[in-house]
Every structure is written in C-alpha cells, then in structure tokens.
Amino acid sequence: MVVNTKLHAHETRENRLGSITGYSGTLKDLHHKACCGTLQDKERCFSQASTCNAACAFSILSFIVDAAMIQHSPSGCAVTAMQVSNSKDQLAAKIGLNHSKSCYVCTDMDETDTIYGATENLKEVILETYRRYRPNAIFVGASCVSGVIGEDLESVRSEVSGIIPIPVALVYCEGFKTKIWASGFDAAFHAILTSIVKPPEKKSNIINIINFYGSARKEITEIFHEFGYEPLFLISNTTIEQLSRISESAATISTCGTLGSYLGNGLSDLYGVPYVVSLQPHGIEGFDCWLSELGKVLGKEEEIKTYLAREKEKYLPKIEEVKRKLKGLKAVVGMGPGFNFNTSRALQELGIEIVYSAAWHFDRQYDDGKIPSAFDHLAHNSPNDFPLNVCDLQNHEMIHILKSAKPDIFFSRHTGSTVWAMKLGIPALCLYDEYDIFGYKGLLNFAYSILDKVTNRSFTENLSRRVKLPYNDWWFSQNNNHFLKSGEDNGS
Numbered sequence: 001m002v003v004n005t006k007l008h009a010h011e012t013r014e015n016r017l018g019s020i021t022g023y024s025g026t027l028k029d030l031h032h033k034a035c036c037g038t039l040q041d042k043e044r045c046f047s048q049a050s051t052c053n054a055a056c057a058f059s060i061l062s063f064i065v066d067a068a069m070i071q072h073s074p075s076g077c078a079v080t081a082m083q084v085s086n087s088k089d090q091l092a093a094k095i096g097l098n099h100s101k102s103c104y105v106c107t108d109m110d111e112t113d114t115i116y117g118a119t120e121n122l123k124e125v126i127l128e129t130y131r132r133y134r135p136n137a138i139f140v141g142a143s144c145v146s147g148v149i150g151e152d153l154e155s156v157r158s159e160v161s162g163i164i165p166i167p168v169a170l171v172y173c174e175g176f177k178t179k180i181w182a183s184g185f186d187a188a189f190h191a192i193l194t195s196i197v198k199p200p201e202k203k204s205n206i207i208n209i210i211n212f213y214g215s216a217r218k219e220i221t222e223i224f225h226e227f228g229y230e231p232l233f234l235i236s237n238t239t240i241e242q243l244s245r246i247s248e249s250a251a252t253i254s255t256c257g258t259l260g261s262y263l264g265n266g267l268s269d270l271y272g273v274p275y276v277v278s279l280q281p282h283g284i285e286g287f288d289c290w291l292s293e294l295g296k297v298l299g300k301e302e303e304i305k306t307y308l309a310r311e312k313e314k315y316l317p318k319i320e321e322v323k324r325k326l327k328g329l330k331a332v333v334g335m336g337p338g339f340n341f342n343t344s345r346a347l348q349e350l351g352i353e354i355v356y357s358a359a360w361h362f363d364r365q366y367d368d369g370k371i372p373s374a375f376d377h378l379a380h381n382s383p384n385d386f387p388l389n390v391c392d393l394q395n396h397e398m399i400h401i402l403k404s405a406k407p408d409i410f411f412s413r414h415t416g417s418t419v420w421a422m423k424l425g426i427p428a429l430c431l432y433d434e435y436d437i438f439g440y441k442g443l444l445n446f447a448y449s450i451l452d453k454v455t456n457r458s459f460t461e462n463l464s465r466r467v468k469l470p471y472n473d474w475w476f477s478q479n480n481n482h483f484l485k486s487g488e489d490n491g492s
C-alpha cells in the first residue's frame, strides 16, 4: 500500500511509484529495466517548458458542481481557471446541472506577501468566498510561492473550520515538488480522500468510474443498467454529497491507469471498495478486459460474456473491412503513459505499425505495487520492439522523433504537440476525448477517422508549405538520445 492518507500531503510519483521523465530506448528494454528494478531516470541537458501539477489538480477539482477553488498563489498560477471555466459550464449545461455554487479564485500573492506571509489574506478570501457562493466545500491549493515561504495552511484551515460549516480541503500541489504533472491528480484525490469522503454507512449498486469528462455517459449508463448497476462518473459534474459517499460503491474502475491509481487504490485500502485492475477500454482487447474484470468483481461474468459476444457480432466484421484499407500504415504515438500504451494496442489491432512512441512520463508501478497492465500487455504482445522515449512533452524532441521516424500519421492527446507534426507535413490526429476509442464501436469510428486523416491531406500539406520551422538542419542531424545528459545510462 503506497497511498498513505495519514500524511498531510500525497507523496509525489517520483518517490511513491519510481516514476521517471527521462528515458530513451525501446519498449522491451524499458519493460525489462522496470521489471528487474534497474531503471533510472535521466536528466536533460536542455529542457523546454512543461506543465505544472497544480494545473492538473485544479483542472479536475474545478469540475465539481458545488465546490469553490482557491489557489493560494500569484495570479499567473491560476491560468487554469480560464481553461476550465467555459468547458465546465458547457458540460454542466449539457446534462442540466447548475454551477452557481462553484467558483475559481486566487489570492494573488505579490512581493510583499513573500516577505510577510499572506495567511490572513487567505483566511479572508476563504470566508468571503463562502459568503458569496455558499459552496459545499472549499479546496485551497498551495503553490511554489506559498510552499517556499512555508505558509501554514493547516492553521488557516483550523481557524476557518470553526467559522464556516463546510469542509476545507488542502491541495499540496506546489510546482517545484515534482516534474510529473500527473502528481497533481494525486494531490487532488488525496484532498478528496482525506477531507470529503466519509466512511460507508451502507453498500450501493454504484460503480465509480474515474475519468475526465464522462463523454460516454449515455453509452456506459446503458451498458451498466443491463447488469443492474449505476455508473458514477468521477469527478467532473459530481456534487460534494456524491463524493462523500463513494466509499459505499460496489467497485471502482478507471479509463486511465495514470489518473485512476491514487483514488482507486486509496478507496480500496481505506474502505474495501474493489479497484478493478485491467486494460483500459480502448479497442477490442481493452474493452473485453475492462468489462470482464469488472464482471469478476461483481459476479456477473456470464452476463458480460453474452453482452460482449452480441456486440462483437455487430462491429467486428465492419472493423475488419476498414482494417484492410489501413494496412501498411506507420504511426508515431505521443501521449501520457496511460493513454499511450492503450492507444498503441488499439492501433496494432487495426494492423498499424508503431514506429516510435513517446510517453510524457513513465510509472514503474501503480499504487497497488504492480506494473501498469497496459504497458505490460504491450511489451509482451507487440509484434515489434519499437523505439520509445520518455519526455515530458518536450516538443523539440518530438519534432526530432517525427522527422526521423517519418510516420504516415501522428497520434497525440494534446493539441500543442499535434500542430507540430502538421507543420512537418505529417497528418495528425488528436485524441482529446478520452472515449474516442471506447470499445468496438469506438475502434470502428477511430479507424474511419484515421482513414479520413491519411486520405485528406491538403490542410496538413498546405500548412507545412507555409510554415518556417525554428529548427535548422544541424538540429535534425543530432542524435535524439544526446538530448539527455551524456555519460548517463537508464540502467541495465
């Protein structure tokens, strides 16, 4: 058990899971080193800007319908507010929810605060936020500045807890603590586990689904109803009341191993809610495994087998048809590790060859102490041992990889990296929606999208003709491995 809710803050992924951001080698070499315990992180001699874990923490917390976010930081750290405010309102409106009790504010720390401290101001902001919005919980986030000057957030919480009748949860997401932005998910879930979730009073027929935005809400609800269960999509568009009772659920399952590990294993350790360990539901094998493992936990194996057979009959012949048109395509995948290894498997199911893969970090294990299933499965089943690089969205490395691997198509999950491939004239598909390859139907739609991309190339080609890249030929003639510090090895 590595989820420790007795600590005031979560431990970072580097310390807890042995996660790394610097590696260059191959799929099977990485697997070997991760399994035999010799994997070492590699430092970069040059690094472009990356993302802060506070953005991850607050981008998921701020989708809670009736909670207020307060970032105790300079205003620049709260840039996430801009990114989430529109989408969360749109998402909530789509399913008829009212966000009026939620807000995202910042204490706007300045130079004076860094000398004298700003806990009095924080206290006032918490009380004023409660007065104006009447949220059902307040999440207070730390930042580099509040962390460096040692702001005593616990004392502020104790003081305000005697004044306002709602939980105040502390989110320790100081940017300097970790190079892995996914640690921010753990910071958010640690706050939920320690300040919001209550011990169970009874058992329910709810399945917790840890995901981002729940776009397949309708489809999954229909599937789960067939087996007598109700999905609860965590944590976007949930209420504090719903979150306080997730300890009563029948099981927890996730659409992303990176995202789900802390909360899923934490609920299992603390309250005995089984966390389903499986491949994620991308493509044929992922969907089979995801539902079958859930079926084992619920005692519904036979019903799920029948459901899967029925769906396969509907979609597999159509997938086979389009697969023939994708034969021979070569792809590069650049995503966070959770989605990367599941997407790669789905691409191989379509007969597409992975010629290079880049993961934004790599978790040697999840919080159950086991190697991530999707990575393990890929290492054992991939038809080729493709080159693999771990880089925290270093676009200068991605450009180099794309230029040398010359794929027919690039798959990403971040628009910022997608556009670089297109500037090189390589068609790119951004899988922004986590349910883009969900199950058999998702795989079929995904196959059609790939076909569209590789056959309608004019936009990409026009763009690449008109763009001047900031990289010269010397840059592209370098060995990509040399971007990591020379003389260091990733282990043996």
Ligand code: SF4
Pocket: 052, 053, 054, 073, 076, 077, 142, 143, 144, 145, 173, 174, 175, 176
């Ligand atoms: S917490 Fe630190 S790393 Fe994160 S946005 Fe603020 S200053 Fe930047």
